[in-house]
Amino acid sequence: MADEPKALDRFETPQLVLDAVRLERNLARMKTRLARFGVPLRPHIKTAKSIEVYRPALEGAVGVAVSTLAEAEYAFEHGARNILYAVGMAPGKIGRALKLKDEGADIIVTVDSIDGAQALAARAGESGIGVVVEIDSDGVRAGVKPESEEALAIARRIDAAPGLVFRGLMTHAGGSYASRSVEDIRAMAERERRAVAGTATMLREAGLGCEIVSVGSTPTALFAERFDGVTEVRAGVYMFMDLVMAGLGVCAFEDIALSVLASVIGRQADRGRLIIDAGWMALSRDRGAAKQPVGQGYGVVCDAAGRPLDDLIVVSCSQEHGIVARRDGKPLDVQDYPVGTLLRILPNHACATAAQHGSYLVTGEDGRAFARWPRINGW
Amino acid sequence: MADEPKALDRFETPQLVLDAVRLERNLARMKTRLARFGVPLRPHIKTAKSIEVYRPALEGAVGVAVSTLAEAEYAFEHGARNILYAVGMAPGKIGRALKLKDEGADIIVTVDSIDGAQALAARAGESGIGVVVEIDSDGVRAGVKPESEEALAIARRIDAAPGLVFRGLMTHAGGSYASRSVEDIRAMAERERRAVAGTATMLREAGLGCEIVSVGSTPTALFAERFDGVTEVRAGVYMFMDLVMAGLGVCAFEDIALSVLASVIGRQADRGRLIIDAGWMALSRDRGAAKQPVGQGYGVVCDAAGRPLDDLIVVSCSQEHGIVARRDGKPLDVQDYPVGTLLRILPNHACATAAQHGSYLVTGEDGRAFARWPRINGW
Structure with a gap:
């Protein structure tokens, strides 16, 4: 990756994007919380599977x-x-x-x-x-x-x-x-x-x-x-947070550090829905929020800057296709989303979505990508 | 991989196992079927993602x-x-x-x-x-x-x-x-x-x-x-088949060429259930058969030789744990399955389960593994 941070529209989709500012805030929140009780943390690395992600969590850890x-x-x-x-x-x-x-x-x-x-x-x-x-x-x-x-x-x-x-x-x-x-x-x-x-x-x-x-x-x-x-507390998802945690009241949407960058690849005006190039291969099949009072389909749709859009979710998935529609079933105005529009999808379950990818595209305060952090998979 | 075929108990779990005999039979079935109509095949490689798997399907393909x-x-x-x-x-x-x-x-x-x-x-x-x-x-x-x-x-x-x-x-x-x-x-x-x-x-x-x-x-x-x-027919899942296809009547359990080899890592006598080291990371979160008349949980449990066991399915999953129980809810006799017992899980959806792995452990007629075939993932 070049030294110069790049805007997200310079990258192909789908991409797993990690917001380093939110990550840092999530790490600090857990650290502060446990410090209050004087109990040490043992970070669970099963979610991140990347030293670059969990290194700051090791400070003071057992x-x-x-x-x-x-x-x-x-x-x-x-x-x-x-x-x-x-x-x-x-x-x-x-x-x-x-x-x-x-x-x-x-x-x-x-x-x-x-x-x-x-x-x-x-x-x-x-x-x-x-x-x-x-x-x-x-x-x-x-x-x-x-x-x-x-x-x-x-x-x-x-x-x-x-x-x-x-x-x-x-x-x-x-x-x-x-x-x-x-x-x-x-x-x-x-x-x-x-x-x-x-x-x-x-x-x-x-x-x-x-x-x-x-x-x-x-x-x-x-x-x-x-x-x-x-003597110690283990946790892993807290680094990224996700829609399941938001549904529990454990975090807000604005704390979710992980998202999948996707492109609109089709739009169906008559049915008021969009097709994006992030299916279950990029999002995972996890429907963790489905049992919560507010289901989130396969993820909440945000604009390219990560701001949640007016009640849009990924309602269904096949391998490389995601269908975006309004949660309330009303048709969405596809005119606002021409083919090529970039969207970001907040994941139901950070562990499962991250597992579908080989690396994180990491963004900083300005929303530009400044690094690619590899992650491991397999056993 | 050594030249000498090895029994499956020589491998760590979880492992994605591909039965080369069933694969060959599935490839032949599609070829024969389409030849009857004189329409050529265009194999879809999204399921296999491995030249070793799909090479025989290319013969006569467009x-x-x-x-x-x-x-x-x-x-x-x-x-x-x-x-x-x-x-x-x-x-x-x-x-x-x-x-x-x-x-x-x-x-x-x-x-x-x-x-x-x-x-x-x-x-x-x-x-x-x-x-x-x-x-x-x-x-x-x-x-x-x-x-x-x-x-x-x-x-x-x-x-x-x-x-x-x-x-x-x-x-x-x-x-x-x-x-x-x-x-x-x-x-x-x-x-x-x-x-x-x-x-x-x-x-x-x-x-x-x-x-x-x-x-x-x-x-x-x-x-x-x-x-x-x-002018042509595309298909991909047919190479492996899966529980969704079996539920549709498209194939029998005995045609499913893909399975996940797992070990019993715990057993709960009071609840009559087993814990295996294949969770959603190895099986995927796909519940494709859930909407069919007979749901299959996260997969049908077989013995190490691939024979389906008396109505056992993976009823729930976390990242690296699967819970095996009887489909009918009655307790299973855990005495038959000591810690370390090898089991094989038939997948709901071959594309999704294969995508969780980096390679296939390939078995021949004698049930022994004779090759490891790499597969690609990512975009």
């Missing part, structure tokens, strides 16, 4: 969280040492985690079953790899029940294995994404906190140290009122 | 269809000359298409509006780039109405431009994906055929040659009963 070993290796190459792989360990991946440990990473892996712990124990040799037990705080995904015999049994199994070091507990209140109000989010945050803090107390009483007591999701991280008993 | 200029450039590098870019042209991409034309590709671009045609005419110089007009045969996506004044006006505008060559018409009956029966698909195929054949007749009467009269979607290509007036 380490990083990752969702794949590819992210772990990437983070390690870029200087991270304390790396929590926050997805249950598949036995087939243990060798790759041990290699990272060998190379000097303090890689901490996750299990939520006795057989998962056994598989790790059988292959860990004398590595001393760290392990956390996942606790299920919301009934949505993985983990064992808080303060359960099962949690204790798994922790004991890990602690007894010569090659494993029991490090503590983690949970993720992904259920907070389905909240209906900020009060709901606060309640979920408290449930998330209690789930691990209570279990940690139980394990400590049983003689098992819990150095790590990790919680986190963007909504709960930003709205929790207590972090007592918690 | 050229390729692409959904991005990246695919066009890739196809050209791999020997294709006749390339139909079957998505409406954004003015910002004209330069890149002209470059391909300069380099020797017979690149044919698509427009469905007067302003799209003007933008092309203004920048085409003396290139002689080919242009087709898109006709809307199903009311779902792009294109102008069949036999409309608008179609005629656009064709004339193209014909009058010194740098453009009017080549004919194309349409895509994507609406066939919403068919409820094979009879519906047949009716849609006839509607697709009439839309372009009728418009071609109208244009020819007006003195405009229509060398290309292109139709196509996998369902209509396989069930059409007439191709009179059609």
Whole structure:
């Protein structure tokens, strides 16, 4: 990319655009919030997958969280040492985690079953790899029940294995994404906190140290009122924000740092709709906001400067086509949008939309692109 | 990849697996079907995005269809000359298409509006780039109405431009994906055929040659009963097939050549469900079968050999987690699936699932992987 910042109309569409001013503001918001409670952040890099994006979030952080070993290796190459792989360990991946440990990473892996712990124990040799037990705080995904015999049994199994070091507990209140109000989010945050803090107390009483007591999701991280008993907070989406977060009341449209630049490639005057060159390949198939009180189709349509347009959304998608129409079903006046008009689409789910792209086109205060930041994908 | 074929348990998960035997059968089926009608195929490479996958489909084909200029450039590098870019042209991409034309590709671009045609005419110089007009045969996506004044006006505008060559018409009956029966698909195929054949007749009467009269979607290509007036058929999904096609009656589960290999990473005995390491990042967020009489969640679960298991589907997904449960909601017996068990997930939509991966792990008759075929992504 040339040194001279360039206007967005100099780029082909579709393009994933990252507003560096909003990114910086989002990073600062989380930092300020957690600093108030004196609890450190562990940025989850699964959303950004780019050191250029998450580097400023590392300042004062305890380490990083990752969702794949590819992210772990990437983070390690870029200087991270304390790396929590926050997805249950598949036995087939243990060798790759041990290699990272060998190379000097303090890689901490996750299990939520006795057989998962056994598989790790059988292959860990004398590595001393760290392990956390996942606790299920919301009934949505993985983990064992808080303060359960099962949690204790798994922790004991890990602690007894010569090659494993029991490090503590983690949970993720992904259920907070389905909240209906900020009060709901606060309640979920408290449930998330209690789930691990209570279990940690139980394990400590049983003689098992819990150095790590990790919680986190963007909504709960930003709205929790207590972090007592918690040693760190994980979050990833907060860097970019998205329509799901806006629908939850976690952010405003003006905080969403990510958008997809697209061109009008057709217009249907009779039906009052436009066709753009951003389909699900560029936007993703994520309809995260569909269950919220206000659905957003495949994204909210903005002008080229990023200002939301009068109630336009992407109502449907095929691979490389998006259909733009009014949310209220009335025909839009296509005369205002000749073929070639640039639009920007705010994403439902930042993680999913970013994953469809290999890099970010980064814009500064003047709205011009000053950099291209690569991101990784794959496993 | 080593020369020696390897069992699938030698690979990390998630992995996109391509069954070369099923692929070959699917390619042969389409070839045989169209040969019966004497109509040539133009394979659409948007699904496969890999020369190794689509090379056998080129035999006897008139050229390729692409959904991005990246695919066009890739196809050209791999020997294709006749390339139909079957998505409406954004003015910002004209330069890149002209470059391909300069380099020797017979690149044919698509427009469905007067302003799209003007933008092309203004920048085409003396290139002689080919242009087709898109006709809307199903009311779902792009294109102008069949036999409309608008179609005629656009064709004339193209014909009058010194740098453009009017080549004919194309349409895509994507609406066939919403068919409820094979009879519906047949009716849609006839509607697709009439839309372009009728418009071609109208244009020819007006003195405009229509060398290309292109139709196509996998369902209509396989069930059409007439191709009179059609010069070529486009299809892409047919190479892999998927659950949407199976739900339409276009193929059987046993024809689906694509699957995602995953590992059990957790199991919840109390809830009777499993957690696997294939979430939406590996499976995509596509819920294409959700509107069909039998929904398939995020995919049908098979054993490691690819045999569908007793009514198990991926009921929900997060980024790197999939939740496997019984379709009927009864608890599944998790004892049968210890952590580390390999499973394979049949995709809702082959294009979307393949797009989440950088390569195919290719298996032969013995079920062992004998090759890794790279695929392209991006624009």
